[in-house]
Amino acid sequence: MKKISTKISLIILIGIIISACNTEKRVPDGKMRLTKNRIIVNDKRTSEENAYNQLYQKPNSTFILGYPLRLHLYNLANLNPDSTYAAKFKNNPGLYERQSKFLSAKQVDRLGKSFLYHGIHDFLKKVGEPPAIIDSTKTAKSVTRLKYYYFNKGFFDVETSFKTDTINGKKAKIDYIIATKKPYFLDSITSSISTPALDSLYKVQKANSLLKSGEQYQTVNFDEEKNRVAVQFRNNGAYYFQPTYVNFNIDTINKVNKADVNMIIGDYTYQDRDSTRTEQFKLYKISDVNIYTDYSSTRIDNTINDSITFKNFNLYSHDKLKYKPHAITDAIFINKGMPFADFRTVLTTRYLNNLKIFNYPSIQYEVDKRDSTASSLIAKVYLTPRKKYSFGAFFDVTHSNIQDIGISFSPSLTIRNVFNGAETLSLSGRANIGSSKDLANPNNQFFNVSEYGADLKLTIPRIFLPFSTERIIPKSMIPSTLMAVGFARQTNIGLDKENFTGSVTYNWNPKRNNTARFDLFNVQFVRNLNPDNYFNVYGSSYDALNEIAQTYNNDAANLDTNGDLLINNGTAAFTNSVINNGTALVSTDDDFQSVKSIEERRVRLTENDFILATSFTFTKTTKKDLQDKTFYLFKTKIESAGSLLSLLSSTTNRAVNTDGNREIFNLEYSEYIKTEFDYIKHWDLSNENILAVRSFFGIAIPFGNSDNIPFSRSYFSGGSNDNRAWQPYSLGPGRSGAVNDFNEANMKIALSAEYRFKIAGNIKGALFSDVGNIWNVLDNVTDEKSTFNGFKSFKDLAVGSGFGLRYDLTFLVVRFDLGFKTYDPANETDKKWFRDYNFANSVLNFGINYPF
Template identity: 55%
Template sequence: MKKLFPKITLIFLTGTIFYSCSIVKKVPEDGQLLTKNIILANDTIVKNERIENLLSQKPNGKLLGFPLRLGLYNLAKDNPDSLYYDWLNRKPNRRENLAKLISNKQVDRLSQSFLVSGLSRFLKKTGEAPVIINKIKINSTKNKLKGYYENQGFFNTEISAKIDSVGVKKAKVTYNIITGEPSYIDSISRRIETPEIDSLFTNIQSSSFLKSGDKFNGNNFDLERARLTNYFRNNGVYHFQINHVRYDIITNERDKKVDVVYDIEDRKIKREDTLAKTPFKIYKINQVNIYTNNNSRETNKITDSVSYNNYNIYSNGKLNYKPKAITDAIFIEKGKLFSDLDRSLTSRSLSNLKVFNFPNIEYIEDTLSGGSNKLIANIYLSPLKKKNLNASIDFTHSNIQDFGITGNLSLTFRNLFRRAETLEITTRGNIGSSKDLANPNDTFFNISEYGVDAKLTFPRIFFPINTTRLIKKEMLPTTQMSFGLTNQKNIGLDKENFTGIINYNWLPKDNTTIRFDLINIQFVRNLNIDNYFNVYNSSYNRLNNLAQIYNTNPNNLDEYGDLTFPGAITFIDEVVNNQTALTSDQQDYQSIRSIGERRKRLIENNLIVSSAFTFSKNTRKGFLDNTFYAFKAKLETAGNAISLLAKRKNEPLNDNGNNTVFGIEYAQYVKGEFDLIKHWSLGKKNIIAFRTFGGLAVPYGNANSIPFSRSYFAGGSNDNRGWQAYSLGPGSSGGINDFNEANLKIAASVEYRFNIFGKVNGALFADAGNIWNIFDNVEDKSYTFNGIKSLQDIALGTGIGFRYDFDFFVFRIDLGYKTYNPAKEMSQRWFRDINFSRTVLNFGINYPF
């Protein structure tokens, strides 16, 4: 070790010197590389993203402390084409000899090739030029900082900047800010020339952002300006604009007091060559005209019109819409005051009909009807095509099929019943190839799936009882009726799946959505139950291993001594009926019975008739908003209504002792779940993202388990990334089934996201959670939730992710590792699977949460 230490020290020093020299490789001799900005406010270091964004110069970006992009830029040659010609002309015959192999033209084109200059262009584009300290930009930063602090009420702020060398051609800049004492608002008064504006001002004066005694803050003046403008324009003041709100600010430097005077002058209008003042007026809507297929003001093309509830509806052909369908979506009404809010609601509501393009709404002053202060609202609508046909084709690959072709054909009918209804009919089909499935005829496409869906949308609540008092039209309610039929061949047990849903959606607030599923019917019919042990191969292998010990019936075995698939079913029955040496108090007996019960549950046809209520709230204000939260809660019940029908029909019980309807056992359960996502922006494209989820489905009445399609699973690219989908849990069982599922789930994830360079981003993540059985027919303690002590079975997966942002979507690769594995013995659970060879690779589109 003593001999190695000098060598390690030498390598370290050599690397440090090389790094120090290479990083300033392209810094001019009279320049200095900016390595750090320090902001001191009253001798305290400031780390505030808003203030840091005022800096005109920032150091080169770093990845794990190393300026990677600067390093790439330094690798590029400055004039690669000139260097190429210098090399070419260095020897007199070099150009001629090269021209013999290609041509003179190609010799010149080599200067622009990737190997000669293209690589350098790529490195410069991908990299980042060194940030050279610039005194002009330092002065610009000082001015910005001074403006910022003055806006916060520090009117005597003094700012100085100092450049300190920190190495060869490297320096840091320190900004020293002395703010002095802040100023406070003393008196507030107003000078408003229009009496109507003054009266409106008085109504909302108590809600002002400006209060006597508050510290001066320029942002509050902007908020107050916007508040007043919105209120005035929503109460009839049509011509009012935000720049009409001005302030006279009188400062007293000695007492650090500020007197504020609202200054709202009369409106200025141009008359010939002069500007004249006129008081603001409060306008009412005198007429509302709706042009259903005419985007111009050419009234000579109008051939059909109707007046309905004080609305004038025009068309340049036959009017194809029932008047009520359009007027119900309009909030601008005759006799109401002009309101920006009404215009905004009208635009959203008409767009929500999905039969028109975004509407154009114009206001003009009514000068013909007598009087003043009247507006005519003209609403111009451009219809979408009544029929629309779309087709698409995709090539796919999944864990089920090695190669697949999927096609979709969609036909849309708009304004179906002349009340803005929309009918969408979609047919889809898939053919695929899988080498893992039985294929006696050696057919390449040995998998198929096809289906048809129909969805009818009403832009209102379609219900026998009037709901407008509870769900107002401002909430943009819609009703959807959808029906679907799917048929699968050579996929799992082969299925026919029928769905029928009637649901209602409305928006009680801008960031809140409510969905009520009045009825959701799903009928799943398994067509190939004999294929069960082919699909659930792990169950077969466990059963086959036990049969080697306990099976006494040679008819259950094939020529190799393994259970045949029919023999496997017979063996289960023999064990359960005590026809083998196993007794019910033995663990192997319980395992075999569990395999049999699971098989019965998964091969049964499922009939689920449910209702659900879903509440969603999302505070995100745009794609670039990285500080927000999203919350979703859902309550679902199934089987209650259909149980009443079952009692009336009085059909015989099935083999499980449960009620049936039309010979099919129906599911009965109650299910609740919540999902919370929270993002925090740390600045500079650094984000902390957190998600937590909890769900519980409890069977009762006619069921002692949850249908597979309504159960929970763990693992996968959007869940715990240390495990593959369906491979985690339940509990500490170790995921021994092919598709592990249960009726209780707890999960939480946290992810630190950062930018590497350009559109390449990275993430460090930790995912925790598991699934358990509870309140159902599973009794194995390793599967079930047994109180607080079961929380020690929460699995932890950690890892690193890489993402590339294509603007319209993000491609994601996550490398997950089993950090805490509850399937192992207590002493073996931590860090035993963190090995590159045990990486769980996850691919995904967009972020996991």
């Protein structure tokens, strides 16, 4: 009863606060606050976003259920806190004298500028929003803009007006009334181009014109046609051509809702001293390509001391030339003897910038005075080298769900143009020490977590192979090769691992927004240094094994003084006894299968892994830039591991070990095939409202030399970028209930949807729903609850939902998400939905940037 009364009181209090907020508090007498705009086109209300964007005045923004939160925040602010503070002492003259004796006159005056008296009101005004007062001048401008908006869509006879309706008190709405009448359509389309060379170019691609006879008039099509024609001409030698030279004569005389269009392109106009001259446009060719490899705008001495001509490119240097000629010329797409083309300039700039050994390049053109026809250009490429050596260091103090406190230091060294072929060599190291009370810590040390490692990476700006790949992957795709080796040693999960990695990777861009990556090989060797510590780390496995031992253990030497299994001797002895039928358990017993499953997992997570994989990854996106809110991204990957080693073993007739598996360096290697599909789609719903969805499917199938997937290549579920109602590794597999400490499997399905909206200023909100799980499939796991068994296993998809807050710092987004377990497949049949949908079982996630 007490809880119910408390909730009722809270609801009443919230209701009083909301009702007490007068939205017209700051509306002057005789004025109206705009609450709604409506655009009515031909007697029907429209929701077209572009039409509403023409309006100069918009109502106050609203939060959930139309609540004008920002307006209320603004109304809470004191617009004149200085006057209020001064009036406080004016009405009570003795108060200032008394406070001055206690503080000082200067401190009392400064108190008026404090956050309590002044700053809080500035904050409320900043994040809040003043009432949208109806302004008749802005309304008239909105009507005019709407008229031009529909005129530009082909409604030349459009009529516009508006009507203001008072709702009550000081609130009103505005109806904008549009009568479009009949639209105009394009009839005949002709061209008048005074330069014959341009006229010929236009006719070649006339079919690509954006102006089509019979289509409705659209001003935007004329603007885009100007740009299309300019791009075509400038990519075919017309260096001085600009879109402004394209004009249109639109004739509607004696036409009934039709318009004849004539595209007019006159002569080139330029200023020659005090005179304006005109001449026909010329199509220019490149006569020379001069590359200045160490240009500096601040250098006084511009003497060229070294130069070389290589494949019709002239390379110049103030000092000794430090680059192999092909390293630079491979990045230049402007060629001697070819017509001037804008796209070649853009492509050259992208490639040079991608080398990362120069600052942003500058490419300029000048008319070659040696050409008597004045139709040749000299291309000048100015390159300013970055510093050959760059040193960086990063120091950080962190706190996470694994470490109570962590201190890390990461130095790095970058060497550019290391072999004079525009290569970049990067050497980085990392060292971390931390403290965690959750991990096994038999010596009770404060800093019981540590990691250190180093990585060496060499980037080569071409496909590095003993044969040419130009026909398959031309240099226009900006290919590169990355060679990397790394080593890491960590003691942060209790088993103490050493990790050795090496890879050779090729990257290229088949198209502007497409990327391809081919890992010729990616090798990883993971060595567990302390496997005997397994049951100290994986406590849930130990608890399950120890509970069974309380009933079936028949050797007192396996137990400690409390009757629990000794780690590691007791656990190993009891497990061996069960599996070898040394206890009362038989293979058909559930407890026997549990012990066997625990042992299989222990062996898999403590055995050393050797992985030699080859993979291909393809990514396609329509995202143009960071401001693009409507786009999709598709990514797929296929990876094969161990097949090459098996082929070599078969051809060399290498013997198998006692388990029937082949080895390399006395170590069983992993063999599997893995594939992933990831699709992300964003919709811009206007007014900073975004709908984002993501779907992911991944599966790794062991075969040949393996009957399971290495831990480092398996999938997990839960966490800030996955199903946010569960912690990382705490969901699945299937409906098993996440009985292990770190739950993983070899198949994953994930679906997420998120509605993002603006709350106030840079504070954004989100409502989300996450669906997904992991399963074991086609491996050595036999637990029916954990395995995928066709369509009926889809009922094991977990559902999480919740809300989040984001603070947009422009360069990154700080994110907090609160996830609630909506459907938990591990619960009993009648307790799966909304059983744990409460704050006590919710999960707070912290992340940087959006989850997808």
